Amino acid sequence: MESNSLSTQFQALSRAAGDEVYPSLAVRRDRLTRLEAMLRDKEGLLCDAMNQDYGHRSKRQSAFADITTTLKSINHARRHLRFWMAKTPRQVDMSLRLTGARSYSEYVPKGVVGVISPWNFPVNLTFSPVVSAFAAGNRVFIKPSEVTPATAELIQAACSEYFQPDEVAVACGGVEVAKQFVELPFDHLIYTGGEVIAKSIMAAAANNLVPLTLELGGKSPVMIADDADLSQAAKKVAFGKIFNAGQICIAPDYVMLNPAQLEPFVSALEAALQHMASAHDSDGVDVVNDRHRQRIDFLVDEARQAGADVRTVQCGAYRADIVINPDADMAICSQEIFGPVVVVRTCNSVTEQLAEVAARPHPLVAYYFGRSSAGFEHVARQIRCGALVKNDIIFQYANDDFPFGGVGASGMGKYRGIDGFQEFSNLRPVFKSGAIDTSSLVTPPYPRLFEAV
Ligand code: NAD
Numbered sequence: 455m456e457s458n459s460l461s462t463q464f465q466a467l468s469r470a471a472g473d474e475v476y477p478s479l480a481v482r483r484d485r486l487t488r489l490e491a492m493l494r495d496k497e498g499l500l501c502d503a504m505n506q507d508y509g510h511r512s513k514r515q516s517a518f519a520d521i522t523t524t525l526k527s528i529n530h531a532r533r534h535l536r537f538w539m540a541k542t543p544r545q546v547d548m549s550l551r552l553t554g555a556r557s558y559s560e561y562v563p564k565g566v567v568g569v570i571s572p573w574n575f576p577v578n579l580t581f582s583p584v585v586s587a588f589a590a591g592n593r594v595f596i597k598p599s600e601v602t603p604a605t606a607e608l609i610q611a612a613c614s615e616y617f618q619p620d621e622v623a624v625a626c627g628g629v630e631v632a633k634q635f636v637e638l639p640f641d642h643l644i645y646t647g648g649e650v651i652a653k654s655i656m657a658a659a660a661n662n663l664v665p666l667t668l669e670l671g672g673k674s675p676v677m678i679a680d681d682a683d684l685s686q687a688a689k690k691v692a693f694g695k696i697f698n699a700g701q702i703c704i705a706p707d708y709v710m711l712n713p714a715q716l717e718p719f720v721s722a723l724e725a726a727l728q729h730m731a732s733a734h735d736s737d738g739v740d741v742v743n744d745r746h747r748q749r750i751d752f753l754v755d756e757a758r759q760a761g762a763d764v765r766t767v768q769c770g771a772y773r774a775d776i777v778i779n780p781d782a783d784m785a786i787c788s789q790e791i792f793g794p795v796v797v798v799r800t801c802n803s804v805t806e807q808l809a810e811v812a813a814r815p816h817p818l819v820a821y822y823f824g825r826s827s828a829g830f831e832h833v834a835r836q837i838r839c840g841a842l843v844k845n846d847i848i849f850q851y852a853n854d855d856f857p858f859g860g861v862g863a864s865g866m867g868k869y870r871g872i873d874g875f876q877e878f879s880n881l882r883p884v885f886k887s888g889a890i891d892t893s894s895l896v897t898p899p900y901p902r903l904f905e906a907v
Pocket of ligand 1: 572573598628633636647651668703859
C-alpha cells in the first residue's frame, strides 16, 4: 500500500474527527452496535479465516476467544458509557476569592486512534481496543497482523461494509506498511505485540509526540505456595498451554514450586495436558506457522541438550513439552515462550521465587496458587507485575472491567472497561468563573492574598 494512500485515509479520519469533536452518547452507542452486528454477521467467516491462517484453529475456540469476548466488551461499554461520560464536579479553591466559581472535569475524545494488532487473537486484540476507542468518541485506523492475512483482509472488507471510511479505516500489509503506519500523526496509538518492535514504534511515535499504549508480553510466572492445591494449579496451567496452544500474552510461562511438589505437580500437569489435548483435532489450535514452531523447538532442544529433563505430551498434531529445571542461562529462561511449553523450576522458598521474578523484566501477569490470604498478601507487597491473579489463570480476562496492561517491559497504559475509555480520552478540566469579580486580583499592586502563607 502506498504511503500517500495511508495518509489519505488518515486525513479523512482526522478531518471527520475535527468536524465532530464530541460525539454524543447516541453516536458512540450506534458505532458499538454496528461493531456488534458486524461481528455477529461475520462470525462464521472470521472463524474460517482464522482456521485458514493457523492451519488448524477450531471454530469453538475462535468463536469464544475472539468473538464472544469482544461482544461481551461491547455490551459492557454500551451499558456503562453514560456513567463514564458524566462530568465530575471538582472542588474550587475558595481561599483565592473564587466564591461562586464552578469547576468540573470531563473526558473528551482524543481524535484518531491507531490500532496495531497481533496474530494470536487477531479479532479480539484488534477490536477490544476499538471498543475502548469508540466508547471514548474517537475514529480508528487499524493495522492488523500480516501473520494472519486471511483474517486481516476479512476485517478490512467487513469494516468497509459496516462503517464509513472516515469512521474506521484498515491498512493491510507487512512490515513496510506497518512502518509507514507508525509515521502518521495519530492522536493516540495502541500497539499489541513484541517488545523489540515496540521500541521502534516508540521512536517513530516520538517524532509526532503521539501518546502510546503498549501491550507487550514477557514471562508470566506461576508461583506455587507450599499450601497450594497442586491438582487445581496443574489443570489451570495445562489450560493455559492448550488454549490457543499457549500463544497468549497472559499464558503461564514458567512455574516455581518447592522440590517436594515437583513430581506430583508434573504428573498432574502431564495428565491434564493429555486429557485436554485429546480433543485437539476437533477443538484445538496449532502453532500459527513453521517459523514459530521452529522458534519454540529451538528453546526446548537447547535446554534438553544442556541436560534439562523434558517430558513430552503428544496427541495427534498437538505437542506440549514440560521442561524441568533448565539452566538459568538458557534462552528458554529469558525469552517469552508463547507456545505449548511449560518450564518448571524448583525453589526453596517464596523469597527465592520472588527473587527469580525480580531478576527478570516485570511480567504482564503474576499467577499465585496458595490457600492462605497472608501468603498471597505477602507476595502482593513484594512483586512488580502488570496484573496479579490468585488461584486462576487467564480467566481474569473474562472480566470486562479488569484494566488490562503491563508495567515496565510488559507495556504501558491500561485499556478495557472504564480504563480503556479513559486511556483514549483527554481528561479536560473546565473552570467557570463565579459571581465575584476577580479582576481586582489581576491588577498590581497585588492584594495580600498573593503573599506566601
Ligand atoms: P506480530 O508479528 O503480529 O506483530 C504485531 C503487529 O506489529 C503486526 O500488526 C505487525 O504488522 C506490526 N509490525 C511489525 N513490524 C513492525 C514495525 N517495524 N513497526 C510497526 N509495526 C510493526 O506479533 P508478535 O510481535 O509476534 O506478537 C507476539 C508478542 O505480542 C508476544 O510478545 C506477546 O506476548 C505479545 N502480545 C501482547 C498482548 C498484550 O495484550 N499485552 C497480546 C497479545 C500478544
